[in-house]
Amino acid sequence: xxxxxxxxxxxxxxxxxxALRARDFGIRDIIILERAETLGGILEQCIHTGFGLHYFGExxxxxxxxxxxxxxxxxxxxxxxxxxxxxxxxxxxxxTAVNKTDGLLKIQAKAVILAxxxxxxxxxxxxxxxxxxxxxxxxGTAQKYVNLDGYMPGKEIVILGSGDIGLIMARRMTLExxxxxxVCELMPYSGGLTRNIVQCLDxxxxxxxLSTTVIATHGNGRLEGVTIxxxxxxxxxxxxxxxxxACDTLMLSVGLIPxxxxxxxxxxxxxxxxxxxxxxxxxxxxxxxxxxxGNVLHVHDLVDYVTxxxxxxxxxxxxxxLGQKAAAAEYLTLTAGNGVRYTVPQRVxxxxxxxxxxxxxxxxxxxxxxxVLTCAGKVVSSKKKVKLAPGEMENVIIPNEVLAxxxxxxxxxxxxEE
Amino acid sequence: MTKTMTCVACPLGCQLSVTLDGDTVxxxxxxxxxxxxxxxxxxxxxxxxSLTTTVRCEGGLHPVxxxxxxxxxxxxxxxxxxxxxxxxxxxxxxxxxxxLIHNILGTDAHVIATNNN
Numbered sequence: 219x220x221x222x223x224x225x226x227x228x229x230x231x232x233x234x235x236x237a238l239r240a241r242d243f244g245i246r247d248i249i250i251l252e253r254a255e256t257l258g259g260i261l262e263q264c265i266h267t268g269f270g271l272h273y274f275g276e277x278x279x280x281x282x283x284x285x286x287x288x289x290x291x292x293x294x295x296x297x298x299x300x301x302x303x304x305x306x307x308x309x310x311x312x313x314t315a316v317n318k319t320d321g322l323l324k325i326q327a328k329a330v331i332l333a334x335x336x337x338x339x340x341x342x343x344x345x346x347x348x349x350x351x352x353x354x355x356x357x358g359t360a361q362k363y364v365n366l367d368g369y370m371p372g373k374e375i376v377i378l379g380s381g382d383i384g385l386i387m388a389r390r391m392t393l394e395x396x397x398x399x400x401v402c403e404l405m406p407y408s409g410g411l412t413r414n415i416v417q418c419l420d421x422x423x424x425x426x427x428l429s430t431t432v433i434a435t436h437g438n439g440r441l442e443g444v445t446i447x448x449x450x451x452x453x454x455x456x457x458x459x460x461x462x463x464a465c466d467t468l469m470l471s472v473g474l475i476p477x478x479x480x481x482x483x484x485x486x487x488x489x490x491x492x493x494x495x496x497x498x499x500x501x502x503x504x505x506x507x508x509x510x511x512g513n514v515l516h517v518h519d520l521v522d523y524v525t526x527x528x529x530x531x532x533x534x535x536x537x538x539x540l541g542q543k544a545a546a547a548e549y550l551t552l553t554a555g556n557g558v559r560y561t562v563p564q565r566v567x568x569x570x571x572x573x574x575x576x577x578x579x580x581x582x583x584x585x586x587x588x589x590v591l592t593c594a595g596k597v598v599s600s601k602k603k604v605k606l607a608p609g610e611m612e613n614v615i616i617p618n619e620v621l622a623x624x625x626x627x628x629x630x631x632x633x634x635e636e
Numbered sequence: 637m638t639k640t641m642t643c644v645a646c647p648l649g650c651q652l653s654v655t656l657d658g659d660t661v662x663x664x665x666x667x668x669x670x671x672x673x674x675x676x677x678x679x680x681x682x683x684x685x686s687l688t689t690t691v692r693c694e695g696g697l698h699p700v701x702x703x704x705x706x707x708x709x710x711x712x713x714x715x716x717x718x719x720x721x722x723x724x725x726x727x728x729x730x731x732x733x734x735x736l737i738h739n740i741l742g743t744d745a746h747v748i749a750t751n752n753n
Binding site (some may be wrong): 266271278390393395411605 | 688
Protein backbone atom coordinates (compact mmCIF):
# COMPACT_ATOMS: atom_id res chain seq x y z
CA UNK A 219 0.00 0.00 0.00
CA UNK A 220 1.27 3.45 -0.99
CA UNK A 221 0.53 6.50 1.13
CA UNK A 222 -0.26 9.99 -0.13
CA UNK A 223 -1.76 13.00 1.59
CA UNK A 224 -3.90 13.81 -1.42
CA UNK A 225 -5.02 11.65 -4.33
CA UNK A 226 -6.63 13.54 -7.21
CA UNK A 227 -8.64 11.38 -9.58
CA UNK A 228 -8.56 12.90 -13.04
CA UNK A 229 -5.84 15.06 -14.66
CA UNK A 230 -8.07 17.45 -16.60
CA UNK A 231 -8.52 21.12 -15.79
CA UNK A 232 -10.32 20.35 -12.50
CA UNK A 233 -7.81 17.82 -11.21
CA UNK A 234 -4.78 19.93 -12.12
CA UNK A 235 -6.16 23.16 -10.61
CA UNK A 236 -7.21 21.34 -7.43
CA ALA A 237 -3.79 19.71 -7.01
CA LEU A 238 -2.00 23.00 -7.64
CA ARG A 239 -4.10 24.86 -5.09
CA ALA A 240 -3.52 22.15 -2.48
CA ARG A 241 0.22 22.52 -3.18
CA ASP A 242 -0.09 26.32 -2.65
CA PHE A 243 -1.48 25.52 0.79
CA GLY A 244 1.58 23.45 1.59
CA ILE A 245 0.51 19.90 0.76
CA ARG A 246 3.65 18.18 -0.55
CA ASP A 247 2.48 14.66 -1.01
CA ILE A 248 0.05 14.71 -3.94
CA ILE A 249 -0.59 12.32 -6.81
CA ILE A 250 -2.85 12.84 -9.83
CA LEU A 251 -4.21 9.70 -11.52
CA GLU A 252 -5.26 10.15 -15.17
CA ARG A 253 -6.94 7.60 -17.46
CA ALA A 254 -5.81 9.12 -20.79
CA GLU A 255 -2.29 9.12 -22.23
CA THR A 256 -1.64 12.77 -21.34
CA LEU A 257 -2.79 15.29 -18.75
CA GLY A 258 -5.28 17.90 -19.99
CA GLY A 259 -8.53 15.98 -20.13
CA ILE A 260 -11.10 16.88 -22.75
CA LEU A 261 -9.34 20.21 -23.43
CA GLU A 262 -6.82 18.31 -25.56
CA GLN A 263 -9.43 17.78 -28.28
CA CYS A 264 -11.18 21.16 -27.87
CA ILE A 265 -8.93 22.95 -30.36
CA HIS A 266 -11.27 25.94 -30.81
CA THR A 267 -10.66 29.15 -28.88
CA GLY A 268 -12.81 30.73 -26.20
CA PHE A 269 -11.11 29.30 -23.13
CA GLY A 270 -9.48 31.43 -20.47
CA LEU A 271 -11.19 34.80 -20.99
CA HIS A 272 -12.19 34.98 -17.33
CA TYR A 273 -9.25 33.21 -15.75
CA PHE A 274 -6.33 34.38 -17.89
CA GLY A 275 -7.96 37.45 -19.46
CA GLU A 276 -7.10 36.17 -22.91
CA UNK A 277 -8.67 33.84 -25.40
CA UNK A 278 -6.94 30.48 -25.61
CA UNK A 279 -7.61 27.18 -27.34
CA UNK A 280 -8.31 24.13 -25.18
CA UNK A 281 -4.83 22.61 -25.50
CA UNK A 282 -3.23 25.98 -24.70
CA UNK A 283 -5.38 26.36 -21.59
CA UNK A 284 -4.44 22.85 -20.50
CA UNK A 285 -0.75 23.40 -21.34
CA UNK A 286 -0.53 26.27 -18.84
CA UNK A 287 -1.65 24.00 -16.03
CA UNK A 288 0.42 21.04 -17.22
CA UNK A 289 3.47 23.29 -17.09
CA UNK A 290 2.64 24.35 -13.53
CA UNK A 291 2.11 20.72 -12.48
CA UNK A 292 5.55 19.92 -13.91
CA UNK A 293 7.16 23.01 -12.33
CA UNK A 294 5.66 22.18 -8.95
CA UNK A 295 6.85 18.58 -9.37
CA UNK A 296 3.40 17.26 -8.58
CA UNK A 297 3.47 13.54 -9.15
CA UNK A 298 1.08 12.08 -11.73
CA UNK A 299 0.42 8.82 -13.50
CA UNK A 300 -1.19 8.74 -16.95
CA UNK A 301 -2.75 5.69 -18.64
CA UNK A 302 -3.95 4.88 -15.14
CA UNK A 303 -7.52 3.88 -14.42
CA UNK A 304 -8.95 4.20 -10.93
CA UNK A 305 -11.28 1.28 -10.35
CA UNK A 306 -12.34 1.87 -6.77
CA UNK A 307 -12.31 4.33 -3.90
CA UNK A 308 -13.39 3.22 -0.44
CA UNK A 309 -15.06 5.20 2.32
CA UNK A 310 -11.79 5.18 4.28
CA UNK A 311 -10.00 6.65 1.25
CA UNK A 312 -8.15 3.67 -0.18
CA UNK A 313 -7.81 4.24 -3.92
CA THR A 314 -7.34 1.25 -6.23
CA ALA A 315 -5.94 1.89 -9.70
CA VAL A 316 -4.44 -0.11 -12.55
CA ASN A 317 -1.93 0.64 -15.29
CA LYS A 318 0.52 -1.24 -17.49
CA THR A 319 3.70 -0.45 -15.58
CA ASP A 320 2.62 -0.71 -11.94
CA GLY A 321 -0.09 -3.32 -12.39
CA LEU A 322 -2.47 -2.96 -9.46
CA LEU A 323 -1.96 0.05 -7.21
CA LYS A 324 -3.44 0.60 -3.78
CA ILE A 325 -3.07 4.02 -2.27
CA GLN A 326 -4.13 5.17 1.19
CA ALA A 327 -5.01 8.87 0.98
CA LYS A 328 -5.74 11.39 3.72
CA ALA A 329 -8.02 13.26 1.34
CA VAL A 330 -9.40 12.49 -2.12
CA ILE A 331 -10.50 14.90 -4.82
CA LEU A 332 -12.90 13.49 -7.38
CA ALA A 333 -12.29 15.23 -10.72
CA UNK A 334 -13.32 12.61 -13.27
CA UNK A 335 -15.24 14.96 -15.54
CA UNK A 336 -18.21 13.89 -17.59
CA UNK A 337 -19.06 11.84 -20.64
CA UNK A 338 -21.59 12.30 -23.41
CA UNK A 339 -25.04 10.83 -23.37
CA UNK A 340 -24.78 7.99 -25.89
CA UNK A 341 -27.16 6.95 -28.64
CA UNK A 342 -28.38 4.03 -26.53
CA UNK A 343 -29.84 6.54 -24.08
CA UNK A 344 -32.13 7.95 -26.79
CA UNK A 345 -34.97 5.92 -28.17
CA UNK A 346 -34.42 6.42 -31.89
CA UNK A 347 -36.08 3.77 -34.04
CA UNK A 348 -34.50 2.16 -37.08
CA UNK A 349 -31.39 0.26 -38.07
CA UNK A 350 -28.02 0.42 -36.34
CA UNK A 351 -25.56 1.22 -39.14
CA UNK A 352 -22.14 2.84 -38.68
CA UNK A 353 -21.96 6.61 -38.95
CA UNK A 354 -23.83 7.37 -35.73
CA UNK A 355 -21.62 8.82 -33.03
CA UNK A 356 -21.47 11.42 -30.30
CA UNK A 357 -20.14 14.83 -31.30
CA GLY A 358 -17.26 14.41 -28.86
CA THR A 359 -16.22 11.13 -30.46
CA ALA A 360 -16.25 12.84 -33.85
CA GLN A 361 -14.22 15.66 -32.32
CA LYS A 362 -11.60 13.18 -31.16
CA TYR A 363 -11.47 11.54 -34.61
CA VAL A 364 -10.94 14.87 -36.38
CA ASN A 365 -8.81 16.79 -33.91
CA LEU A 366 -6.60 14.11 -32.35
CA ASP A 367 -6.64 11.21 -34.81
CA GLY A 368 -6.74 13.38 -37.94
CA TYR A 369 -9.48 11.71 -39.93
CA MET A 370 -12.93 12.74 -41.10
CA PRO A 371 -15.79 10.52 -39.92
CA GLY A 372 -18.27 11.58 -42.64
CA LYS A 373 -19.29 13.88 -45.48
CA GLU A 374 -23.04 14.56 -45.20
CA ILE A 375 -23.82 15.38 -41.61
CA VAL A 376 -26.92 15.82 -39.47
CA ILE A 377 -26.36 16.91 -35.89
CA LEU A 378 -28.92 16.21 -33.19
CA GLY A 379 -28.63 18.52 -30.21
CA SER A 380 -27.45 22.10 -30.17
CA GLY A 381 -25.20 21.94 -27.14
CA ASP A 382 -21.85 23.65 -27.54
CA ILE A 383 -20.02 20.52 -28.70
CA GLY A 384 -22.61 19.98 -31.45
CA LEU A 385 -22.30 23.59 -32.61
CA ILE A 386 -18.51 23.54 -32.51
CA MET A 387 -18.47 20.31 -34.51
CA ALA A 388 -20.85 21.78 -37.10
CA ARG A 389 -18.23 24.43 -37.83
CA ARG A 390 -15.30 22.05 -37.59
CA MET A 391 -16.78 19.57 -40.08
CA THR A 392 -17.74 22.42 -42.43
CA LEU A 393 -14.22 23.86 -42.37
CA GLU A 394 -12.85 20.42 -43.23
CA UNK A 395 -15.09 20.21 -46.28
CA UNK A 396 -18.08 18.22 -45.00
CA UNK A 397 -21.63 19.35 -45.64
CA UNK A 398 -23.50 19.90 -42.39
CA UNK A 399 -27.11 19.83 -43.49
CA UNK A 400 -28.75 20.90 -40.25
CA VAL A 401 -28.68 20.92 -36.49
CA CYS A 402 -31.89 19.65 -34.87
CA GLU A 403 -32.79 20.64 -31.32
CA LEU A 404 -35.56 18.96 -29.34
CA MET A 405 -36.12 22.00 -27.12
CA PRO A 406 -37.56 25.33 -28.33
CA TYR A 407 -34.18 26.94 -27.52
CA SER A 408 -30.53 26.01 -28.01
CA GLY A 409 -28.54 24.60 -25.12
CA GLY A 410 -25.39 26.22 -26.46
CA LEU A 411 -23.88 29.67 -26.08
CA THR A 412 -25.38 32.30 -28.37
CA ARG A 413 -21.95 33.18 -29.73
CA ASN A 414 -21.57 29.60 -30.91
CA ILE A 415 -24.86 29.76 -32.81
CA VAL A 416 -23.58 32.90 -34.51
CA GLN A 417 -20.02 31.83 -35.31
CA CYS A 418 -20.60 28.11 -35.87
CA LEU A 419 -23.98 28.01 -37.63
CA ASP A 420 -25.00 31.46 -38.92
CA UNK A 421 -21.52 32.14 -40.35
CA UNK A 422 -21.83 29.06 -42.55
CA UNK A 423 -25.55 29.18 -43.26
CA UNK A 424 -26.22 25.96 -41.33
CA UNK A 425 -29.90 25.81 -40.37
CA UNK A 426 -30.90 25.24 -36.73
CA UNK A 427 -34.27 23.50 -36.45
CA LEU A 428 -35.71 24.02 -32.98
CA SER A 429 -38.44 21.76 -31.50
CA THR A 430 -37.25 19.09 -33.93
CA THR A 431 -35.82 15.65 -33.30
CA VAL A 432 -34.57 12.59 -35.12
CA ILE A 433 -37.14 9.80 -34.90
CA ALA A 434 -35.54 7.12 -37.09
CA THR A 435 -32.24 6.12 -38.65
CA HIS A 436 -31.98 4.31 -42.00
CA GLY A 437 -29.34 2.29 -43.81
CA ASN A 438 -27.53 -1.02 -43.61
CA GLY A 439 -23.80 -1.06 -43.05
CA ARG A 440 -23.52 2.72 -43.31
CA LEU A 441 -26.10 5.33 -42.36
CA GLU A 442 -28.07 6.50 -45.42
CA GLY A 443 -30.46 8.95 -43.84
CA VAL A 444 -32.56 9.96 -40.86
CA THR A 445 -36.19 10.88 -40.38
CA ILE A 446 -36.74 14.10 -38.49
CA UNK A 447 -40.01 15.42 -37.06
CA UNK A 448 -41.28 18.49 -35.24
CA UNK A 449 -42.23 17.99 -31.60
CA UNK A 450 -45.12 19.45 -29.61
CA UNK A 451 -44.81 21.27 -26.29
CA UNK A 452 -44.70 17.90 -24.51
CA UNK A 453 -41.70 17.03 -26.73
CA UNK A 454 -43.65 14.30 -28.58
CA UNK A 455 -43.17 14.02 -32.36
CA UNK A 456 -46.10 15.54 -34.29
CA UNK A 457 -47.55 13.08 -36.85
CA UNK A 458 -47.45 14.44 -40.38
CA UNK A 459 -44.29 16.54 -39.84
CA UNK A 460 -41.87 13.72 -40.65
CA UNK A 461 -39.18 14.49 -43.19
CA UNK A 462 -36.46 12.25 -44.65
CA UNK A 463 -32.95 13.71 -44.69
CA ALA A 464 -30.21 11.85 -46.58
CA CYS A 465 -26.90 11.78 -44.67
CA ASP A 466 -24.00 9.44 -43.94
CA THR A 467 -23.33 10.67 -40.41
CA LEU A 468 -25.49 11.51 -37.42
CA MET A 469 -23.72 13.28 -34.59
CA LEU A 470 -25.31 13.41 -31.18
CA SER A 471 -24.81 16.33 -28.84
CA VAL A 472 -27.58 15.52 -26.44
CA GLY A 473 -26.16 16.17 -23.05
CA LEU A 474 -23.32 15.37 -20.73
CA ILE A 475 -23.41 13.00 -17.79
CA PRO A 476 -21.01 13.45 -14.87
CA UNK A 477 -18.94 10.30 -14.59
CA UNK A 478 -19.79 9.31 -11.03
CA UNK A 479 -19.44 5.53 -10.82
CA UNK A 480 -16.64 5.85 -8.25
CA UNK A 481 -18.60 8.45 -6.28
CA UNK A 482 -21.69 6.26 -6.10
CA UNK A 483 -19.64 3.21 -5.07
CA UNK A 484 -18.35 5.12 -2.06
CA UNK A 485 -21.96 5.78 -1.12
CA UNK A 486 -21.70 9.56 -1.40
CA UNK A 487 -25.01 11.46 -1.42
CA UNK A 488 -25.98 12.55 -4.93
CA UNK A 489 -28.01 15.42 -6.34
CA UNK A 490 -30.66 14.08 -8.71
CA UNK A 491 -30.62 17.21 -10.87
CA UNK A 492 -26.86 17.71 -11.33
CA UNK A 493 -26.09 13.96 -11.30
CA UNK A 494 -23.12 14.94 -9.17
CA UNK A 495 -22.38 14.75 -5.46
CA UNK A 496 -24.08 16.99 -2.93
CA UNK A 497 -21.34 19.30 -1.64
CA UNK A 498 -20.76 22.13 0.81
CA UNK A 499 -19.10 25.47 0.07
CA UNK A 500 -15.63 23.84 0.03
CA UNK A 501 -16.94 21.22 -2.44
CA UNK A 502 -16.65 18.54 0.23
CA UNK A 503 -19.12 15.67 -0.17
CA UNK A 504 -21.09 14.16 2.70
CA UNK A 505 -18.03 11.94 3.28
CA UNK A 506 -15.39 13.91 5.21
CA UNK A 507 -12.18 14.44 3.29
CA UNK A 508 -13.65 13.46 -0.08
CA UNK A 509 -14.13 16.44 -2.36
CA UNK A 510 -15.52 16.83 -5.89
CA UNK A 511 -15.04 19.53 -8.51
CA GLY A 512 -15.41 20.25 -12.20
CA ASN A 513 -17.74 18.47 -14.57
CA VAL A 514 -18.01 15.42 -12.30
CA LEU A 515 -19.83 17.68 -9.84
CA HIS A 516 -22.03 19.50 -12.35
CA VAL A 517 -21.58 20.24 -16.03
CA HIS A 518 -20.00 23.66 -16.54
CA ASP A 519 -20.24 25.82 -19.65
CA LEU A 520 -16.83 27.45 -19.17
CA VAL A 521 -13.58 25.80 -18.15
CA ASP A 522 -12.67 29.00 -16.31
CA TYR A 523 -15.41 28.19 -13.79
CA VAL A 524 -14.10 24.63 -13.52
CA THR A 525 -10.71 26.00 -12.55
CA UNK A 526 -12.17 28.32 -9.93
CA UNK A 527 -14.29 25.53 -8.47
CA UNK A 528 -11.34 23.14 -8.41
CA UNK A 529 -9.27 25.69 -6.52
CA UNK A 530 -11.95 25.81 -3.84
CA UNK A 531 -11.87 22.00 -3.58
CA UNK A 532 -8.06 22.05 -3.52
CA UNK A 533 -8.09 24.54 -0.66
CA UNK A 534 -10.76 22.53 1.15
CA UNK A 535 -8.77 19.32 0.84
CA UNK A 536 -5.57 21.04 2.01
CA UNK A 537 -7.28 22.53 5.05
CA UNK A 538 -8.77 19.14 5.85
CA UNK A 539 -5.37 17.44 5.63
CA LEU A 540 -3.78 20.17 7.76
CA GLY A 541 -6.56 19.87 10.33
CA GLN A 542 -7.65 23.48 9.79
CA LYS A 543 -11.27 22.68 9.16
CA ALA A 544 -13.79 24.82 10.99
CA ALA A 545 -14.74 22.84 14.08
CA ALA A 546 -18.42 23.58 14.53
CA ALA A 547 -20.05 23.29 11.14
CA GLU A 548 -23.78 23.90 10.91
CA TYR A 549 -25.21 23.11 7.52
CA LEU A 550 -28.17 24.67 5.83
CA THR A 551 -29.46 23.17 2.59
CA LEU A 552 -30.14 25.86 0.01
CA THR A 553 -33.56 26.13 -1.59
CA ALA A 554 -33.64 26.29 -5.38
CA GLY A 555 -36.75 28.45 -5.70
CA ASN A 556 -38.87 29.41 -8.67
CA GLY A 557 -36.98 29.07 -11.95
CA VAL A 558 -33.78 27.71 -10.40
CA ARG A 559 -32.95 24.12 -11.41
CA TYR A 560 -30.09 23.54 -9.04
CA THR A 561 -27.45 25.21 -6.94
CA VAL A 562 -23.82 24.27 -6.26
CA PRO A 563 -22.99 24.09 -3.44
CA GLN A 564 -26.22 22.52 -2.29
CA ARG A 565 -25.43 23.09 1.38
CA VAL A 566 -23.61 25.84 3.17
CA UNK A 567 -21.92 25.96 6.54
CA UNK A 568 -23.57 28.99 8.13
CA UNK A 569 -20.61 29.26 10.51
CA UNK A 570 -18.38 29.89 7.48
CA UNK A 571 -16.34 33.05 8.02
CA UNK A 572 -16.23 33.83 4.35
CA UNK A 573 -18.91 34.87 1.90
CA UNK A 574 -20.15 32.01 -0.25
CA UNK A 575 -20.58 32.25 -4.00
CA UNK A 576 -23.39 29.98 -5.13
CA UNK A 577 -23.58 28.88 -8.75
CA UNK A 578 -26.92 27.96 -10.28
CA UNK A 579 -28.77 27.28 -13.50
CA UNK A 580 -32.22 28.40 -14.54
CA UNK A 581 -34.79 26.05 -16.05
CA UNK A 582 -35.71 28.09 -19.11
CA UNK A 583 -34.98 31.38 -20.87
CA UNK A 584 -35.97 34.55 -18.98
CA UNK A 585 -35.81 38.10 -20.30
CA UNK A 586 -35.55 41.12 -18.00
CA UNK A 587 -35.93 39.02 -14.87
CA UNK A 588 -34.48 39.38 -11.39
CA UNK A 589 -32.36 36.95 -9.41
CA VAL A 590 -33.47 37.21 -5.81
CA LEU A 591 -31.59 35.88 -2.79
CA THR A 592 -33.69 35.57 0.35
CA CYS A 593 -32.22 34.57 3.72
CA ALA A 594 -34.53 33.93 6.68
CA GLY A 595 -37.38 35.72 4.89
CA LYS A 596 -35.34 38.86 4.14
CA VAL A 597 -34.33 39.83 0.62
CA VAL A 598 -30.53 40.03 0.68
CA SER A 599 -30.01 40.87 -2.96
CA SER A 600 -32.10 41.34 -6.07
CA LYS A 601 -30.14 41.57 -9.29
CA LYS A 602 -31.62 42.55 -12.63
CA LYS A 603 -30.70 40.32 -15.55
CA VAL A 604 -31.38 41.18 -19.18
CA LYS A 605 -31.27 37.51 -20.07
CA LEU A 606 -31.08 34.23 -18.19
CA ALA A 607 -30.65 30.98 -20.11
CA PRO A 608 -30.27 27.33 -19.05
CA GLY A 609 -27.01 27.12 -21.02
CA GLU A 610 -25.37 29.89 -19.02
CA MET A 611 -24.39 29.40 -15.40
CA GLU A 612 -25.23 32.26 -13.03
CA ASN A 613 -24.05 33.02 -9.52
CA VAL A 614 -25.10 34.87 -6.42
CA ILE A 615 -23.07 35.70 -3.33
CA ILE A 616 -24.26 35.06 0.22
CA PRO A 617 -22.36 37.65 2.26
CA ASN A 618 -20.63 36.37 5.42
CA GLU A 619 -22.34 38.98 7.58
CA VAL A 620 -25.69 37.55 6.47
CA LEU A 621 -24.55 33.96 7.14
CA ALA A 622 -23.57 34.99 10.66
CA UNK A 623 -27.20 35.96 11.44
CA UNK A 624 -28.68 32.62 10.36
CA UNK A 625 -29.64 29.52 12.30
CA UNK A 626 -30.07 25.98 10.95
CA UNK A 627 -33.83 26.40 10.85
CA UNK A 628 -33.69 29.36 8.48
CA UNK A 629 -34.11 29.16 4.74
CA UNK A 630 -31.70 30.43 2.08
CA UNK A 631 -33.58 30.71 -1.18
CA UNK A 632 -32.47 31.66 -4.67
CA UNK A 633 -35.23 32.34 -7.19
CA UNK A 634 -36.05 34.07 -10.44
CA GLU A 635 -38.67 36.81 -10.39
CA GLU A 636 -40.25 37.99 -13.63
CA MET B 637 -30.90 52.01 -39.99
CA THR B 638 -30.37 49.78 -36.96
CA LYS B 639 -28.81 46.34 -37.11
CA THR B 640 -28.82 43.87 -34.25
CA MET B 641 -26.14 41.25 -33.78
CA THR B 642 -24.72 38.95 -31.12
CA CYS B 643 -21.20 39.82 -30.08
CA VAL B 644 -18.90 36.78 -30.36
CA ALA B 645 -15.89 38.42 -28.71
CA CYS B 646 -16.42 36.32 -25.57
CA PRO B 647 -18.88 33.73 -24.25
CA LEU B 648 -21.14 36.41 -22.72
CA GLY B 649 -22.77 36.97 -26.13
CA CYS B 650 -24.05 40.52 -25.66
CA GLN B 651 -26.91 41.58 -27.93
CA LEU B 652 -25.64 44.60 -29.83
CA SER B 653 -27.64 47.29 -31.54
CA VAL B 654 -25.72 49.11 -34.27
CA THR B 655 -27.05 52.37 -35.66
CA LEU B 656 -25.91 52.93 -39.24
CA ASP B 657 -25.91 55.89 -41.55
CA GLY B 658 -25.40 54.15 -44.88
CA ASP B 659 -22.26 52.07 -44.29
CA THR B 660 -20.99 54.23 -41.44
CA VAL B 661 -21.48 53.14 -37.84
CA UNK B 662 -23.04 55.97 -35.85
CA UNK B 663 -23.34 54.19 -32.51
CA UNK B 664 -23.15 50.80 -30.82
CA UNK B 665 -25.26 49.95 -27.78
CA UNK B 666 -25.82 46.79 -25.73
CA UNK B 667 -22.13 45.98 -25.36
CA UNK B 668 -20.75 45.52 -21.85
CA UNK B 669 -17.10 46.10 -22.78
CA UNK B 670 -15.10 47.96 -25.39
CA UNK B 671 -14.39 44.78 -27.32
CA UNK B 672 -18.10 44.66 -28.17
CA UNK B 673 -17.92 48.10 -29.72
CA UNK B 674 -14.90 47.10 -31.79
CA UNK B 675 -16.56 43.82 -32.79
CA UNK B 676 -19.66 45.61 -34.09
CA UNK B 677 -17.59 48.07 -36.13
CA UNK B 678 -15.44 45.40 -37.82
CA UNK B 679 -18.47 43.17 -38.30
CA UNK B 680 -20.04 45.93 -40.41
CA UNK B 681 -16.92 46.91 -42.39
CA UNK B 682 -14.82 43.73 -42.61
CA UNK B 683 -16.01 40.71 -40.61
CA UNK B 684 -13.11 38.64 -39.27
CA UNK B 685 -12.87 35.36 -37.37
CA SER B 686 -10.11 33.43 -35.64
CA LEU B 687 -9.44 30.18 -37.42
CA THR B 688 -8.65 27.00 -35.49
CA THR B 689 -7.91 23.71 -37.19
CA THR B 690 -5.20 21.04 -37.36
CA VAL B 691 -2.05 20.52 -39.44
CA ARG B 692 -0.69 17.10 -40.46
CA CYS B 693 2.28 16.24 -38.27
CA GLU B 694 4.59 13.31 -38.90
CA GLY B 695 6.41 11.49 -36.13
CA GLY B 696 4.45 12.82 -33.14
CA LEU B 697 2.11 11.27 -30.58
CA HIS B 698 -0.85 12.29 -32.77
CA PRO B 699 -0.96 12.47 -36.62
CA VAL B 700 -2.18 16.08 -36.44
CA UNK B 701 -1.29 19.08 -34.30
CA UNK B 702 -3.90 21.74 -33.41
CA UNK B 703 -3.27 25.27 -34.72
CA UNK B 704 -4.79 28.74 -34.65
CA UNK B 705 -4.29 31.99 -36.48
CA UNK B 706 -2.53 34.62 -34.38
CA UNK B 707 -5.00 37.23 -35.62
CA UNK B 708 -8.58 36.95 -36.81
CA UNK B 709 -8.67 36.62 -40.60
CA UNK B 710 -11.30 37.92 -43.03
CA UNK B 711 -14.36 35.69 -42.81
CA UNK B 712 -14.57 35.25 -46.57
CA UNK B 713 -10.98 33.91 -46.78
CA UNK B 714 -11.40 31.09 -44.26
CA UNK B 715 -11.82 28.31 -46.82
CA UNK B 716 -8.85 29.57 -48.85
CA UNK B 717 -6.73 29.41 -45.69
CA UNK B 718 -8.10 25.95 -44.84
CA UNK B 719 -6.99 24.68 -48.25
CA UNK B 720 -3.43 25.86 -47.71
CA UNK B 721 -3.34 24.56 -44.13
CA UNK B 722 -4.56 21.15 -45.25
CA UNK B 723 -1.76 20.95 -47.85
CA UNK B 724 0.84 21.58 -45.14
CA UNK B 725 2.75 18.76 -43.42
CA UNK B 726 5.13 19.40 -40.53
CA UNK B 727 7.59 17.18 -38.67
CA UNK B 728 7.48 16.46 -34.94
CA UNK B 729 8.54 17.71 -32.47
CA UNK B 730 6.25 20.73 -32.56
CA UNK B 731 5.90 23.04 -29.56
CA UNK B 732 3.04 25.25 -28.37
CA UNK B 733 3.40 28.64 -30.04
CA UNK B 734 5.65 27.45 -32.88
CA UNK B 735 4.90 29.24 -36.17
CA LEU B 736 3.95 26.64 -38.78
CA ILE B 737 2.76 28.95 -41.58
CA HIS B 738 4.10 32.48 -41.72
CA ASN B 739 1.71 35.31 -42.73
CA ILE B 740 -0.89 33.03 -44.28
CA LEU B 741 -2.11 34.33 -47.67
CA GLY B 742 -0.86 37.82 -46.82
CA THR B 743 -3.38 38.27 -44.00
CA ASP B 744 -0.63 39.19 -41.48
CA ALA B 745 -1.80 36.24 -39.36
CA HIS B 746 0.57 33.40 -38.60
CA VAL B 747 -0.62 29.84 -38.12
CA ILE B 748 0.82 28.63 -34.82
CA ALA B 749 0.69 25.32 -32.99
CA THR B 750 -1.56 25.27 -29.92
CA ASN B 751 -0.21 22.04 -28.45
CA ASN B 752 3.00 20.07 -28.25
CA ASN B 753 3.24 17.03 -30.48
